[in-house]
Amino acid sequence: MTHDQLINELAVRLNWTNEKVNETLKAGVEIICDNVSDGNVVSIQDFGSLELKKISEHIYVDNETSERYLVPPKLDVSFSISSTFKERFIKIKHI
Amino acid sequence: MKVNAIVNLHDISILLSSKTNLSVGDAALFLKELFAVIEDKLFEGESVEIDSLGKFSINHAKGDDGKEIYNLIFSPAYEINELVNKPFANFETTKLNEGVIFDNLDIVEDEYTTFHNTKLEESILYVSETVKEDNITESEEVIDNETVTDDVITSFTEATILELEDASDESASVPIVSGIDAGLVDNAEHIENVEINSEGKSNKPIEIVPPDSYSKRSTRKRRNVLVLATMVGVVIVITASAFFFEKSLFE
Helix, strand or coil, X not given: CCHHHHHHHHHHXXXXXXXXXXXXXXXXXXXXXXXXXXXXXXXXXXXXXXXXXXXXXXXXXXXXXXXXXXXXXXXXXEEEECHHHHHHHHHHHCC | CCCCCEEXXXXXXXXXXXXXXXXXXXXXXXXXXHHHHHHHHHHCCXXXXXXXXXXXXXXXXXXXXXXXXXXXXXXXXXXXXXHHCHHHCCCCCEEECCCCCCCCCEEECCHHHHHXXXXXXXXXXXXXXXXXXXXXXXXXXXXXXXXXXXXHHHHCCHHHHHHHHHHHHCCCCCCCCCCCCHHHHCCHHHCCCCCCCXXXXXXXXXXXXXXXXXXXXXXHHHHHHHHHHHHHHHHHHXXXXXXXXXXXXXX
C-alpha cells in the first residue's frame, strides 16, 4: 500500500477529505520522527514501538583486499513488535 | 520533553491536536485508524509505506532447518535516517593504514550479515516449531516401511558401509537403500540387530542414530585401523611361515 492509497483508505474510514487526512498524517509523522530523533521511545499500543539503536563505531575488514576501514557510529531507527500484535498475527493466520 | 521518555498514543494525540486544528479526540481517532489500517494491510500480506517515516512489511521465509519464519520488517525512510544521524553527518568511513590499531573497537568482517541478522532476529513474529520434527518422523516412517532384504542385510557389512560412505562422498547414487536420504545412509553403521524371518526378510525396524552423532573422521580412523590390522596379520603369517620353513630345513 502506497502513501496515497493509505490516505484514500483513511479518508474513507474517517469520512474526512483527502487533504485533511494528508495534513494530519504529515503532522503525525513529524511528531513521531521528532520524538524518535530526540531519543524517545514512541510506543503504539498493541502494535509496537519505535526507538533509536546505536551501531557503535567499528572496524570493517574487507575480506577480498584485507583492507581495514574505521566505520563511524550510526543511529538506526528500530521497530519492536508488541506481544499483542504477535498473538493476533498467529490467531488470524491460523498458524 | 525528557530524553529517553516513553511517548504513547495519548501523548502524540495531544501533540497532534496542538499542531493541527483537530480536537484531542479526533487526533486520537485518526491515530487509532492509522495503525488499524497498517495492521489490517499487514495481515492481508501487503506492505504499507508512509512517506518520511518508512515501510512496514511482513516477510515470510523458510529457514535452513525447514522452519517457517515470519518477520515484521520496518525499513526507515531516508528522511528519518538523515534526521536521526545528523550528529554524525560529518563522520566518514576512513581507510586505516597498516600499523594503526584500535584495541577497544569490534572488528566486523561482514557488516550486512552482522547488523542485518541482528535486526531480523529482533523482528521475528512467528517461528514454526513442528517442521523439523515432522521431517524426522517422515524419515523414520520411510525406514519403518522398508522391508530389508537379504541383499540389504549383507550390504551392511563393514566393507560395504565403507564403500557406501565413499559413494556418498562422491555424490554418487546409493543403489541398495533407495528412498533413504544420504544423511541416513551415512549412518548405516548404526543399524543394529536386524532379524531375518523365514522368507529371508527382516521386519524389524532399523534403529537410526541421529546424524549429529556420526562423524566421518571416525570412519577414516576405523579404515586406518582395518588396513593396519590387515598389514600386521600379513606380517605375522609371513614371519610364522618363515619360522616353520627354517625349522623344517634344520630337521
